[in-house]
Amino acid sequence: MQKVLRLLTIEKLIAGEKISSQEILLKKLRGAGIKCTQATLSRDLRQLGVSRIPDGEGSYMYSLTGTGRSQHERGSTVNMLSVVSEIVEAKGLMVIRTIPGHANATAYFIDNSRRYEIAGTIAGDDTILVIPRNGISLKQVHTCLELIIPGLHNQIRNGSPETRAV
Amino acid sequence: MQKVLRLLTIEKLIAGEKISSQEILLKKLRGAGIKCTQATLSRDLRQLGVSRIPDGEGSYMYSLTGTGRSQHERGSTVNMLSVVSEIVEAKGLMVIRTIPGHANATAYFIDNSRRYEIAGTIAGDDTILVIPRNGISLKQVHTCLELIIPGLHNQIRNGSPETRAV
DNA sequence: GCACTTTCTGCATATTTATACAATTTTTTT
DNA sequence: AAAAAAATTGTATAAATATGCAGAAAGTGC
Numbered sequence: 001m002q003k004v005l006r007l008l009t010i011e012k013l014i015a016g017e018k019i020s021s022q023e024i025l026l027k028k029l030r031g032a033g034i035k036c037t038q039a040t041l042s043r044d045l046r047q048l049g050v051s052r053i054p055d056g057e058g059s060y061m062y063s064l065t066g067t068g069r070s071q072h073e074r075g076s077t078v079n080m081l082s083v084v085s086e087i088v089e090a091k092g093l094m095v096i097r098t099i100p101g102h103a104n105a106t107a108y109f110i111d112n113s114r115r116y117e118i119a120g121t122i123a124g125d126d127t128i129l130v131i132p133r134n135g136i137s138l139k140q141v142h143t144c145l146e147l148i149i150p151g152l153h154n155q156i157r158n159g160s161p162e163t164r165a166v
Numbered sequence: 167m168q169k170v171l172r173l174l175t176i177e178k179l180i181a182g183e184k185i186s187s188q189e190i191l192l193k194k195l196r197g198a199g200i201k202c203t204q205a206t207l208s209r210d211l212r213q214l215g216v217s218r219i220p221d222g223e224g225s226y227m228y229s230l231t232g233t234g235r236s237q238h239e240r241g242s243t244v245n246m247l248s249v250v251s252e253i254v255e256a257k258g259l260m261v262i263r264t265i266p267g268h269a270n271a272t273a274y275f276i277d278n279s280r281r282y283e284i285a286g287t288i289a290g291d292d293t294i295l296v297i298p299r300n301g302i303s304l305k306q307v308h309t310c311l312e313l314i315i316p317g318l319h320n321q322i323r324n325g326s327p328e329t330r331a332v
Numbered sequence: 333g334c335a336c337t338t339t340c341t342g343c344a345t346a347t348t349t350a351t352a353c354a355a356t357t358t359t360t361t362t
Numbered sequence: 363a364a365a366a367a368a369a370t371t372g373t374a375t376a377a378a379t380a381t382g383c384a385g386a387a388a389g390t391g392c
Protein backbone atom coordinates (compact mmCIF):
# COMPACT_ATOMS: atom_id res chain seq x y z
CA MET A 1 0.00 0.00 0.00
CA GLN A 2 2.87 2.25 0.79
CA LYS A 3 4.24 1.40 -2.59
CA VAL A 4 1.17 2.45 -4.55
CA LEU A 5 1.19 5.79 -2.83
CA ARG A 6 4.84 6.17 -3.62
CA LEU A 7 4.37 5.36 -7.30
CA LEU A 8 1.53 7.82 -7.57
CA THR A 9 3.55 10.50 -5.86
CA ILE A 10 6.49 9.86 -8.14
CA GLU A 11 4.28 10.25 -11.20
CA LYS A 12 2.84 13.43 -9.86
CA LEU A 13 6.23 14.90 -9.06
CA ILE A 14 7.68 14.01 -12.42
CA ALA A 15 4.68 15.34 -14.29
CA GLY A 16 4.79 18.54 -12.31
CA GLU A 17 8.37 19.67 -12.50
CA LYS A 18 11.74 19.04 -14.01
CA ILE A 19 13.57 16.48 -11.96
CA SER A 20 17.02 15.59 -13.09
CA SER A 21 18.18 12.81 -10.84
CA GLN A 22 16.93 10.12 -8.54
CA GLU A 23 18.69 11.77 -5.63
CA ILE A 24 16.64 14.90 -6.16
CA LEU A 25 13.46 12.93 -6.57
CA LEU A 26 14.35 11.21 -3.34
CA LYS A 27 14.41 14.52 -1.52
CA LYS A 28 11.13 15.65 -3.01
CA LEU A 29 9.57 12.41 -1.90
CA ARG A 30 10.93 12.86 1.54
CA GLY A 31 9.38 16.30 1.52
CA ALA A 32 6.09 14.62 0.73
CA GLY A 33 6.49 12.34 3.69
CA ILE A 34 7.63 9.31 1.75
CA LYS A 35 10.93 7.78 2.51
CA CYS A 36 12.86 5.17 0.60
CA THR A 37 16.27 4.63 -0.97
CA GLN A 38 17.67 5.33 -4.37
CA ALA A 39 17.62 1.63 -5.16
CA THR A 40 13.91 1.47 -4.64
CA LEU A 41 13.45 4.53 -6.76
CA SER A 42 15.39 2.98 -9.57
CA ARG A 43 13.07 -0.01 -9.49
CA ASP A 44 9.98 2.17 -9.27
CA LEU A 45 11.00 4.23 -12.25
CA ARG A 46 11.57 1.14 -14.31
CA GLN A 47 8.17 -0.18 -13.34
CA LEU A 48 6.50 3.10 -14.20
CA GLY A 49 8.27 3.23 -17.53
CA VAL A 50 9.84 6.52 -16.61
CA SER A 51 12.95 7.50 -18.47
CA ARG A 52 15.62 10.12 -18.21
CA ILE A 53 15.72 12.22 -21.32
CA PRO A 54 17.86 15.12 -22.50
CA ASP A 55 15.89 18.27 -21.77
CA GLY A 56 17.24 20.07 -24.79
CA GLU A 57 19.14 22.52 -22.65
CA GLY A 58 22.21 20.51 -21.91
CA SER A 59 20.77 18.70 -18.99
CA TYR A 60 18.44 15.81 -18.24
CA MET A 61 14.99 15.31 -16.83
CA TYR A 62 12.71 12.45 -16.01
CA SER A 63 9.73 11.84 -18.22
CA LEU A 64 6.70 9.60 -18.22
CA THR A 65 6.78 9.23 -21.97
CA GLY A 66 8.41 5.86 -21.84
CA THR A 67 6.83 2.47 -22.25
CA GLY A 68 5.07 2.06 -18.97
CA ARG A 69 4.02 -1.48 -19.51
CA SER A 70 3.80 -2.26 -15.85
CA GLN A 71 0.82 0.01 -15.46
CA HIS A 72 -1.04 -2.89 -16.84
CA GLU A 73 -0.16 -5.27 -14.09
CA ARG A 74 -2.27 -5.41 -10.99
CA GLY A 75 -5.00 -3.10 -9.88
CA SER A 76 -3.60 0.17 -11.03
CA THR A 77 -6.79 0.79 -12.93
CA VAL A 78 -7.71 2.94 -9.99
CA ASN A 79 -4.72 4.92 -10.94
CA MET A 80 -5.86 5.11 -14.56
CA LEU A 81 -9.32 6.16 -13.60
CA SER A 82 -8.05 9.12 -11.71
CA VAL A 83 -6.24 10.61 -14.66
CA VAL A 84 -8.92 10.36 -17.33
CA SER A 85 -10.96 13.51 -17.54
CA GLU A 86 -13.04 13.23 -20.65
CA ILE A 87 -14.00 10.97 -23.54
CA VAL A 88 -15.13 12.39 -26.84
CA GLU A 89 -16.05 10.82 -30.14
CA ALA A 90 -14.89 12.34 -33.36
CA LYS A 91 -14.90 11.16 -36.94
CA GLY A 92 -15.43 7.59 -35.96
CA LEU A 93 -12.51 7.80 -33.61
CA MET A 94 -12.37 8.13 -29.87
CA VAL A 95 -10.49 10.87 -28.11
CA ILE A 96 -9.62 10.47 -24.47
CA ARG A 97 -8.41 13.42 -22.47
CA THR A 98 -6.30 12.92 -19.39
CA ILE A 99 -4.65 15.20 -16.92
CA PRO A 100 -1.44 16.61 -18.37
CA GLY A 101 1.40 14.21 -18.85
CA HIS A 102 -0.61 11.06 -18.40
CA ALA A 103 -1.79 10.34 -21.90
CA ASN A 104 1.08 8.05 -22.69
CA ALA A 105 0.82 5.86 -19.65
CA THR A 106 -2.91 5.53 -20.12
CA ALA A 107 -2.59 4.81 -23.81
CA TYR A 108 -0.03 2.20 -23.17
CA PHE A 109 -2.32 0.62 -20.67
CA ILE A 110 -5.05 0.46 -23.28
CA ASP A 111 -2.68 -0.88 -25.91
CA ASN A 112 -1.54 -3.55 -23.59
CA SER A 113 -4.99 -4.90 -23.15
CA ARG A 114 -4.61 -6.08 -26.73
CA ARG A 115 -8.33 -5.87 -27.34
CA TYR A 116 -9.19 -6.78 -30.87
CA GLU A 117 -11.58 -3.87 -31.18
CA ILE A 118 -8.78 -1.35 -30.95
CA ALA A 119 -6.43 -1.00 -33.89
CA GLY A 120 -4.12 1.20 -31.92
CA THR A 121 -3.71 4.37 -29.94
CA ILE A 122 -1.62 7.46 -30.28
CA ALA A 123 -0.90 9.64 -27.31
CA GLY A 124 0.33 13.16 -26.90
CA ASP A 125 0.69 14.86 -23.57
CA ASP A 126 -2.89 14.88 -22.38
CA THR A 127 -4.77 13.45 -25.34
CA ILE A 128 -5.16 9.94 -26.63
CA LEU A 129 -6.53 9.02 -30.00
CA VAL A 130 -8.09 5.57 -29.97
CA ILE A 131 -8.47 4.08 -33.41
CA PRO A 132 -11.08 1.34 -33.70
CA ARG A 133 -10.73 -1.42 -36.23
CA ASN A 134 -12.93 -1.51 -39.27
CA GLY A 135 -16.39 -2.75 -38.52
CA ILE A 136 -16.15 -1.86 -34.86
CA SER A 137 -18.66 0.64 -33.60
CA LEU A 138 -17.85 3.30 -31.10
CA LYS A 139 -20.29 1.69 -28.76
CA GLN A 140 -18.25 -1.46 -28.94
CA VAL A 141 -15.16 0.56 -28.21
CA HIS A 142 -16.88 2.12 -25.25
CA THR A 143 -17.72 -1.30 -23.90
CA CYS A 144 -14.24 -2.41 -24.57
CA LEU A 145 -12.74 0.54 -22.70
CA GLU A 146 -15.05 -0.12 -19.81
CA LEU A 147 -13.64 -3.63 -19.68
CA ILE A 148 -10.12 -2.34 -19.73
CA ILE A 149 -10.72 0.37 -17.17
CA PRO A 150 -13.73 -0.62 -15.08
CA GLY A 151 -15.65 2.31 -13.75
CA LEU A 152 -14.57 4.54 -16.58
CA HIS A 153 -18.06 5.58 -17.59
CA ASN A 154 -19.12 6.57 -14.14
CA GLN A 155 -15.95 8.49 -13.70
CA ILE A 156 -16.61 10.62 -16.73
CA ARG A 157 -19.19 13.32 -16.67
CA ASN A 158 -18.52 14.96 -19.94
CA GLY A 159 -18.35 11.95 -22.17
CA SER A 160 -21.23 10.88 -24.33
CA PRO A 161 -22.47 7.52 -23.10
CA GLU A 162 -24.96 7.21 -25.95
CA THR A 163 -22.90 6.27 -28.88
CA ARG A 164 -23.61 4.98 -32.28
CA ALA A 165 -21.71 3.21 -34.94
CA VAL A 166 -20.34 5.07 -37.88
CA MET B 167 31.98 15.40 -40.87
CA GLN B 168 33.07 12.28 -39.15
CA LYS B 169 30.71 13.33 -36.45
CA VAL B 170 27.70 13.69 -38.71
CA LEU B 171 28.21 10.22 -40.06
CA ARG B 172 28.50 8.95 -36.54
CA LEU B 173 25.27 10.65 -35.45
CA LEU B 174 23.43 9.26 -38.44
CA THR B 175 24.72 5.81 -37.79
CA ILE B 176 23.73 6.03 -34.16
CA GLU B 177 20.20 7.01 -35.12
CA LYS B 178 20.00 4.20 -37.58
CA LEU B 179 21.23 1.65 -35.11
CA ILE B 180 18.90 2.80 -32.38
CA ALA B 181 15.91 2.88 -34.70
CA GLY B 182 16.66 -0.56 -35.96
CA GLU B 183 17.25 -2.66 -32.91
CA LYS B 184 17.12 -2.82 -29.19
CA ILE B 185 20.28 -1.42 -27.75
CA SER B 186 20.59 -1.42 -24.02
CA SER B 187 23.84 0.33 -23.23
CA GLN B 188 26.39 2.69 -24.66
CA GLU B 189 28.99 -0.03 -24.51
CA ILE B 190 26.91 -2.19 -26.81
CA LEU B 191 26.23 0.72 -29.11
CA LEU B 192 29.94 1.32 -29.16
CA LYS B 193 30.55 -2.17 -30.46
CA LYS B 194 27.87 -1.87 -33.11
CA LEU B 195 29.43 1.35 -34.25
CA ARG B 196 32.79 -0.26 -34.41
CA GLY B 197 31.20 -2.97 -36.51
CA ALA B 198 30.03 -0.22 -38.84
CA GLY B 199 33.54 1.09 -39.12
CA ILE B 200 33.11 3.98 -36.74
CA LYS B 201 35.27 4.22 -33.71
CA CYS B 202 34.98 6.49 -30.72
CA THR B 203 34.75 6.28 -26.96
CA GLN B 204 31.87 5.97 -24.55
CA ALA B 205 32.35 9.58 -23.51
CA THR B 206 31.73 10.77 -27.02
CA LEU B 207 28.71 8.54 -27.27
CA SER B 208 27.25 10.01 -24.13
CA ARG B 209 27.58 13.46 -25.65
CA ASP B 210 26.16 12.35 -28.95
CA LEU B 211 23.13 10.79 -27.37
CA ARG B 212 22.39 13.95 -25.45
CA GLN B 213 22.68 15.97 -28.61
CA LEU B 214 20.36 13.63 -30.48
CA GLY B 215 17.82 13.69 -27.68
CA VAL B 216 18.10 9.97 -27.31
CA SER B 217 17.02 8.51 -24.00
CA ARG B 218 17.25 5.21 -22.26
CA ILE B 219 13.84 3.90 -21.47
CA PRO B 220 12.51 0.80 -19.73
CA ASP B 221 11.62 -1.68 -22.45
CA GLY B 222 8.77 -3.13 -20.48
CA GLU B 223 10.50 -6.45 -20.08
CA GLY B 224 12.72 -5.69 -17.17
CA SER B 225 15.48 -4.16 -19.16
CA TYR B 226 16.34 -0.92 -20.91
CA MET B 227 16.71 0.31 -24.44
CA TYR B 228 17.65 3.48 -26.20
CA SER B 229 14.95 5.41 -27.95
CA LEU B 230 14.71 8.41 -30.23
CA THR B 231 11.47 9.53 -28.63
CA GLY B 232 13.18 12.25 -26.69
CA THR B 233 13.10 15.97 -27.17
CA GLY B 234 15.84 16.49 -29.70
CA ARG B 235 14.43 15.76 -33.11
CA SER B 236 17.45 15.64 -35.25
CA GLN B 237 16.59 16.36 -38.84
CA HIS B 238 18.70 13.71 -40.30
CA GLU B 239 17.80 11.59 -43.15
CA ARG B 240 16.44 8.22 -43.58
CA GLY B 241 17.33 5.12 -41.72
CA SER B 242 17.93 1.96 -43.59
CA THR B 243 14.85 0.09 -44.69
CA VAL B 244 16.31 -3.10 -43.39
CA ASN B 245 16.21 -1.66 -39.93
CA MET B 246 12.78 -0.20 -40.43
CA LEU B 247 11.48 -3.60 -41.35
CA SER B 248 12.64 -5.08 -38.11
CA VAL B 249 10.75 -2.69 -35.91
CA VAL B 250 7.36 -2.81 -37.61
CA SER B 251 5.15 -5.40 -36.03
CA GLU B 252 1.76 -4.90 -37.56
CA ILE B 253 -0.22 -2.93 -40.10
CA VAL B 254 -3.92 -2.41 -39.73
CA GLU B 255 -6.40 -0.50 -41.81
CA ALA B 256 -9.04 1.39 -39.95
CA LYS B 257 -11.51 4.09 -40.82
CA GLY B 258 -9.82 4.89 -44.06
CA LEU B 259 -6.57 5.34 -42.20
CA MET B 260 -3.58 3.12 -41.79
CA VAL B 261 -2.22 2.22 -38.40
CA ILE B 262 1.29 0.88 -38.15
CA ARG B 263 2.47 -0.70 -34.93
CA THR B 264 6.14 -0.84 -34.07
CA ILE B 265 8.15 -2.11 -31.17
CA PRO B 266 8.02 0.33 -28.27
CA GLY B 267 9.75 3.62 -28.72
CA HIS B 268 10.24 3.33 -32.45
CA ALA B 269 7.13 4.89 -33.86
CA ASN B 270 8.70 8.30 -34.21
CA ALA B 271 11.74 7.17 -36.10
CA THR B 272 9.69 5.05 -38.45
CA ALA B 273 7.15 7.79 -39.01
CA TYR B 274 9.89 10.21 -39.74
CA PHE B 275 11.24 7.81 -42.30
CA ILE B 276 7.87 7.58 -43.97
CA ASP B 277 7.38 11.32 -43.90
CA ASN B 278 10.72 11.77 -45.47
CA SER B 279 9.81 9.69 -48.47
CA ARG B 280 7.56 12.58 -49.44
CA ARG B 281 5.16 10.33 -51.29
CA TYR B 282 2.21 12.17 -52.67
CA GLU B 283 -0.21 9.53 -51.48
CA ILE B 284 0.51 10.24 -47.85
CA ALA B 285 -0.81 13.46 -46.41
CA GLY B 286 1.09 12.97 -43.20
CA THR B 287 1.76 10.79 -40.21
CA ILE B 288 1.31 11.07 -36.48
CA ALA B 289 3.39 8.96 -34.17
CA GLY B 290 3.10 8.05 -30.54
CA ASP B 291 5.38 5.65 -28.78
CA ASP B 292 4.71 2.49 -30.70
CA THR B 293 1.90 3.46 -33.03
CA ILE B 294 1.85 5.47 -36.22
CA LEU B 295 -1.22 6.88 -37.86
CA VAL B 296 -0.75 7.25 -41.60
CA ILE B 297 -3.19 9.68 -43.14
CA PRO B 298 -3.78 9.25 -46.87
CA ARG B 299 -4.63 12.18 -49.09
CA ASN B 300 -8.17 12.62 -50.29
CA GLY B 301 -8.96 10.31 -53.15
CA ILE B 302 -6.20 7.88 -52.29
CA SER B 303 -7.27 4.35 -51.54
CA LEU B 304 -5.79 2.25 -48.82
CA LYS B 305 -4.58 -0.12 -51.46
CA GLN B 306 -2.63 2.71 -52.98
CA VAL B 307 -1.19 3.52 -49.60
CA HIS B 308 -0.22 -0.08 -49.18
CA THR B 309 1.60 -0.05 -52.46
CA CYS B 310 3.20 3.19 -51.48
CA LEU B 311 4.42 1.86 -48.17
CA GLU B 312 5.79 -1.18 -49.90
CA LEU B 313 7.79 1.18 -52.08
CA ILE B 314 9.07 3.05 -49.07
CA ILE B 315 9.88 -0.04 -47.06
CA PRO B 316 10.33 -2.94 -49.48
CA GLY B 317 9.47 -6.27 -48.01
CA LEU B 318 7.01 -4.78 -45.63
CA HIS B 319 4.07 -6.87 -46.72
CA ASN B 320 5.88 -10.13 -46.43
CA GLN B 321 7.02 -9.13 -42.99
CA ILE B 322 3.56 -8.38 -41.73
CA ARG B 323 0.59 -10.53 -41.03
CA ASN B 324 -2.00 -8.06 -42.09
CA GLY B 325 -4.80 -6.98 -39.85
CA SER B 326 -7.47 -9.32 -41.05
CA PRO B 327 -10.14 -10.18 -38.51
CA GLU B 328 -8.40 -13.39 -37.59
CA THR B 329 -5.14 -11.79 -36.75
CA ARG B 330 -4.08 -11.84 -33.18
CA ALA B 331 -1.60 -9.55 -31.55
CA VAL B 332 1.56 -11.37 -30.62
C1' DG C 333 -3.15 -18.15 15.15
C1' DC C 334 0.82 -20.60 12.05
C1' DA C 335 3.33 -22.15 7.99
C1' DC C 336 4.13 -20.97 3.30
C1' DT C 337 4.62 -18.08 -0.70
C1' DT C 338 5.23 -13.83 -2.84
C1' DT C 339 6.47 -9.14 -2.99
C1' DC C 340 9.11 -5.45 -1.39
C1' DT C 341 13.18 -3.04 0.37
C1' DG C 342 17.80 -1.59 2.01
C1' DC C 343 22.54 -2.36 1.78
C1' DA C 344 26.54 -2.76 -0.62
C1' DT C 345 28.36 -2.79 -4.87
C1' DA C 346 28.58 -3.37 -9.89
C1' DT C 347 27.40 -1.24 -13.91
C1' DT C 348 26.48 2.52 -16.61
C1' DT C 349 26.60 7.27 -17.86
C1' DA C 350 28.24 12.16 -17.55
C1' DT C 351 31.84 15.59 -17.27
C1' DA C 352 36.28 18.44 -16.09
C1' DC C 353 40.17 19.10 -18.30
C1' DA C 354 43.79 19.03 -21.66
C1' DA C 355 44.91 18.01 -26.21
C1' DT C 356 43.64 18.02 -30.84
C1' DT C 357 41.20 19.17 -34.86
C1' DT C 358 38.34 22.19 -37.51
C1' DT C 359 36.60 26.70 -38.67
C1' DT C 360 36.95 31.62 -38.92
C1' DT C 361 39.29 35.87 -39.23
C1' DT C 362 42.83 38.62 -40.49
C1' DA D 363 48.81 31.16 -44.43
C1' DA D 364 49.11 32.36 -39.67
C1' DA D 365 46.57 33.54 -35.68
C1' DA D 366 42.58 33.25 -33.07
C1' DA D 367 38.34 31.13 -31.87
C1' DA D 368 35.32 27.36 -31.66
C1' DA D 369 34.21 22.66 -31.73
C1' DT D 370 35.40 17.88 -31.01
C1' DT D 371 37.52 14.12 -28.63
C1' DG D 372 39.96 10.92 -25.30
C1' DT D 373 41.48 10.09 -20.65
C1' DA D 374 40.47 9.67 -16.18
C1' DT D 375 37.17 10.08 -12.97
C1' DA D 376 32.97 11.64 -10.85
C1' DA D 377 28.22 11.03 -10.75
C1' DA D 378 24.24 8.47 -11.40
C1' DT D 379 21.75 4.32 -11.90
C1' DA D 380 20.93 -0.74 -11.62
C1' DT D 381 21.06 -5.13 -9.25
C1' DG D 382 22.40 -9.53 -6.32
C1' DC D 383 21.37 -10.79 -2.12
C1' DA D 384 19.32 -11.30 2.37
C1' DG D 385 16.06 -9.90 5.44
C1' DA D 386 11.42 -7.69 6.20
C1' DA D 387 6.85 -7.16 5.13
C1' DA D 388 2.62 -8.40 3.16
C1' DG D 389 -0.43 -11.51 1.43
C1' DT D 390 -2.67 -16.77 1.31
C1' DG D 391 -4.52 -20.79 2.86
C1' DC D 392 -5.14 -23.80 6.49
